[in-house]
Amino acid sequence: MAIRSWLPLALLALPSAAAHAAATCTGSALREHPPAVNFRVDNDLFGGRHQDQGYTNGALLTLVSPNLRDYTDDPCLPAPARWLNRRLERLHPGRFEQQNMIVSIGQGLFTPTDRSRADLIEDDRPYAAALLANFGYNARTGNQLRTTQLALGVVGPAAQGKQVQDAVHRLLHDEKFKGWQHQLHNEPVFRLLHERMWRRPARTPAGWSWDAIGHGGAALGNLTTHGNAGGELRAGWKLPDDFGSSPMRPAGENTAPTRGGRLPGWSGHLFLTADARWVLRDITLDGNTFRRSHRVDKRHVVGDLGYGVALIHGRWKFALARYHRSREFEGQRERPVFGSFTLSRTL
Structure with missing residues (x-):
């Protein structure tokens, strides 16, 4: 089946799986961390004028499980997820106080700066599109978290990058990029990522407060191979008991296990x-x-600086962020700037 055929089916399957989890789980798993669906869009147009280049667009749909007893037999997971987890058992963490699973599917598009040129622009980044499925396992003890994530997918024309970008630009009556014939060839890709996080929690979680979250990890694969470290600061009203609000983090945006569920009423913070x-x-x-x-x-050394705001009310959460990235290759004319927004709903 062609990717353009099974991708819509996959996008429909993730919310259906979340609804199954909500229907079959009972007790503290739902109260502390109910299943959720997150939808994220990244776009460099959010970064300002003349930013339609580099990492130009991305979209990600994520299913977040409730807190689980285990990854292979817990009824909160649908049968296909339990079947998959038995085959990915080597990726599962050991015994921790809390654990959950995420499944996501997404696409990322990368383009050079000059959209009008149909020739190969040798001194600018390649045209590329990636279509990925991601399986993640989070495990928490106190204010420490471990996450292991496996991404599988394809880079090249099979990822449908040209078709998606052309459709969006047609909708916006914008000029199309003319050099997609020079994009990377089809290649299966994978990435195994492991990251650890440490959180200094808020002293007064029900009122005005702040927290700090550090992280460090590494990734291995033909998609990307890297080591990384960094942190996040948050300040606001009723900070969530999670491990970060940055949508770009592997365990960010309320995908990690939480304790006590969301606080009632409105809450919001800056990060x-x-x-x-x-x-x-x-x-x-x-x-x-x-x-x-x-x-x-x-x-070889690349840095990101991001800032944003997150608002939570009831089952809904909205996060808006902007990122500034250092130059990624020699001769890059501008430092990449892009924005991201995430809409989340617990079930």
């Missing part, structure tokens, strides 16, 4: 996040692994 990466491989810059393709000389 500031930073991350530094030592990059050994990035297929969107290095080009295809086994075939000749367009590539650029990447920089």
Whole structure:
């Protein structure tokens, strides 16, 4: 079945699986951390004028499970998830106080700066699109969290990047990018990521307060290979008991296990996040692994600085963020700037 055929089915299947979890789970699992569906959109147009380049657009739909007794037999997970987890058992963490699972599907698009050129722009980043499914396992003890995530997918024309971008630009009556014939070739990709987080919690979680969250980890795969470290600061009213509000973090945006559930009424906070990466491989810059393709000389040290706001009321949460990234390759004209918004709903 072509990707353009099964992608809509997958997007419909994730909310259906979340509804199944809500229907079959009972007790403290639902009270402390009910199943949720998150939808995130990243776009460099949110970063300001003349920013339609680099990491130009991304979309991610994520299903978050309730807190689980285990990953293979808990009735809060639908049967296909339990079947999958038996085959990914090596990725599961050991015994912790709380644990949950996430499943997501998403697409990312990468383009050079000049959309009008149909020739190969050798000194700018390659055209690339990635379509990925991600399976994540979070485990929490107190104010420490471990997350292990496996991403599987494809880079190249099969990821449907040109078609998606053309459709969006047609809808917005915007000029199309003309060089997609030079995009990376089709290649199956994977990435295994592990990250650990430490949180200094709010002293008064029901009122005005602040917290701090540190993180460090690494990723291995032909999609990306890197090591990273950073942190996040948050300040506001009724801070959530989770591990960050930055949508770009592997366990951010209320996907990690929580204690006590969300506080009643309105809550909101500001957040500031930073991350530094030592990059050994990035297929969107290095080009295809086994075939000749367009590539650029990447920089091995890359940093992100992000800031945003999150609002929560009842079952709904909305987060808006903006990110500034250092230059990713030699000769890059502008530092990338892009925005992100996330809409979440617990079931």
